[in-house]
Each structure stands twice: as structure tokens, then as C-alpha cells.
Amino acid sequence: MKTAFSWSVVGLGLVLACPGQLAAQTLLSANGHPWDVDTGHGYIDDGGDDAFDEFGSIGVQIKSPGGSTLFSDTELSGFGLTLSGHTWMTPTPLVLGEAGVQVSRTLYAPSDQNYIRYLETFTNTSSLALQLTVIFGGDLGSDSGTTLARTSSGNVSAGITSADSWMISIEDYSEAFNPNALATDPPVGLLFGNTAVSAGTAAFWSADPFTLPWPGNGNDELAFRFQFTLDPGQTSNLVLFLYRGLQEGSTGPLEQTAPARGSEVALAQSVLTNLSVNPDYTGLSTLQIDQIVNFTPVPEPSTWLLLLGGLVFVAWVAKSRRH
Numbered sequence: 001m002k003t004a005f006s007w008s009v010v011g012l013g014l015v016l017a018c019p020g021q022l023a024a025q026t027l028l029s030a031n032g033h034p035w036d037v038d039t040g041h042g043y044i045d046d047g048g049d050d051a052f053d054e055f056g057s058i059g060v061q062i063k064s065p066g067g068s069t070l071f072s073d074t075e076l077s078g079f080g081l082t083l084s085g086h087t088w089m090t091p092t093p094l095v096l097g098e099a100g101v102q103v104s105r106t107l108y109a110p111s112d113q114n115y116i117r118y119l120e121t122f123t124n125t126s127s128l129a130l131q132l133t134v135i136f137g138g139d140l141g142s143d144s145g146t147t148l149a150r151t152s153s154g155n156v157s158a159g160i161t162s163a164d165s166w167m168i169s170i171e172d173y174s175e176a177f178n179p180n181a182l183a184t185d186p187p188v189g190l191l192f193g194n195t196a197v198s199a200g201t202a203a204f205w206s207a208d209p210f211t212l213p214w215p216g217n218g219n220d221e222l223a224f225r226f227q228f229t230l231d232p233g234q235t236s237n238l239v240l241f242l243y244r245g246l247q248e249g250s251t252g253p254l255e256q257t258a259p260a261r262g263s264e265v266a267l268a269q270s271v272l273t274n275l276s277v278n279p280d281y282t283g284l285s286t287l288q289i290d291q292i293v294n295f296t297p298v299p300e301p302s303t304w305l306l307l308l309g310g311l312v313f314v315a316w317v318a319k320s321r322r323h
Helices: 263-277 286-290 301-322
Strands: 006-010 013-017 024-028 034-038 052-063 069-073 082-084 087-089 101-108 115-124 130-140 146-151 166-171 188-191 198-203 222-230 235-244
Touching: 052 101, 052 115, 052 235, 115 130, 115 222, 130 198, 130 235, 146 263, 166 263, 188 263, 222 235, 235 263
Parallel strands: none
Antiparallel strands: 006 013, 013 024, 024 034, 052 069, 052 130, 082 087, 087 101, 101 115, 115 235, 130 222, 146 166, 166 188, 188 235, 198 222
């Protein structure tokens, strides 16, 4: 999807005026590509060099304890995100119909990295234990050349499975779907979680994205599905990391030398692998981190010291018994 934009410098970022939609607020990442965030939906419009065609939307379906659908919207809008520093925030949470759920989005884009972090917050103000299905995704810029290039499990031929916590896709312009092809659009990666609430892929613009999985290579309408229970009064968070690199074989936006074939995919893999064990929770409170449901909690430094001390003690006892 190609759209003509007008640019103006505003504060720390750039503001895009796009006909027919809310203005996007834009920050540059480390490699010089923009995070052009649509303030109404929260998706990334292009991301630079056609990385995306609007990716990063969410949809929500809410069911009662008995299974009745109380609310269903495949793409929420009206978040009214405001930019302060490197963070976009929803000033007033959306209220989803009469289901009693409030939802807000917080996006953080560090200037020294090539990823943006999404924090999706859901609060149940009703007296019922509600069942939520959330989809995150949209339209990739890789179009019919969309190719799964890497997964955390290393088994690309199996697709994205429950064993995976992240994935990387590229555009194989030849449409041969070769995971090692030259990435003719910037490689895109998503770290989506490592717990049971990560319920697989979704086909974002399909007839029913809450149940239908992503068809696979050649389809650019990729999304991920999350399912969890929200008890009365409970707040739960989903956190996702969206990565976008440089085109391989083309000069970068900061006049970088054209990256070699496979180099940007390897870089994306390195970053996502590190984030999966060391998530960037910059700016989040302890409570917000504790409310994240799609990642296993990372032990605090003090906990690591206790664990290490316990291992040392066990080793000392074992050694003592040998003498």
C-alpha cells in the first residue's frame, strides 16, 4: 500500500498528514527508518521501505462465562494516542461496549534500537469472569512474497507453532518462499510471548480472525492470537516487541552500505533472541510487569542471587559428603 504523505518537523519526531485518516506521529529508530504510528488505531503505517502496510492493530472478542459473545471488534480504533518523548499513550481507556472491559495501548520506541514495544492493557470492571480473545497484527508490506524466514524453535518448515516465542518474515520477491532469499523489503520480526495465552496465529482480515489461523507463506495478513480469563476487577497486560530492519541489497535511509543477503535477518534473530530472555521493560512499573500474561516472569536480580546461593550451598553439601 503506497500513500502520499506530507511531512513536518514537530518536537522530537515528525508528524505525517495522511488523507482520510488521523495524522500519524513519527519517531526514527536507530537505523533511520520511521515508526509512523497511526494515532487512532496504533498500527505502524509503512515503517520505511514498505516494511508494513498498516501493522500493529488489535481486535478483541469478549465472552461471558457461559460462552455468549458480549463484544466483538476485529480492529479497535479511537485510542487517540499522544506522543511524549519516545512513548505513545492512550489518554483515556476505550470502554468496549457493555462488556465492562477497558483497554488502552502504550507504545515505546527507543531511539537506539530497531524495535517498538506494544503494551496492551485490559481491565475488567464487571462482576463476571470474562473470556478474552485478542488478535494483534495487520498487513505486512511483503505482500504475496511474504515468507517465514526464522522462528525461535528453528523449524521454519513447520510454520509458527506453540514451541515458538518469536518469528521473522521477509519478502522473497520471486515468490519462491525461500527463507534464505534476499530480503527485498526490510525483515520484520515479532516477539509475541512464551506462555499458554499465546494461542497461535490468526488471519487478520479473514472472515473470522478470532478462530482462523494464518494461511502461511504468500499471505501478508499475519496476526497473533491470545486467549485469557479476566476476573472481576483484574487488569492483565500483553507485551509485544515488533522489529523492523533494513532492506538487503539496497542502501539504507542513513546511506548505510547495502546489507548483504541474510545479514539483516541474522541481526533480527540476534535482537529477538536477546529480548526473549531480557525483555525491555523500560518505563514500566513493577505492577505493570507483574500483570503481563504472555511472558514468564523474569526473576529479579535478588532472586538470581538467592538461586545462585542455593546452588553453591548444594554443591558444598555434595562435596562435604564425599569426604
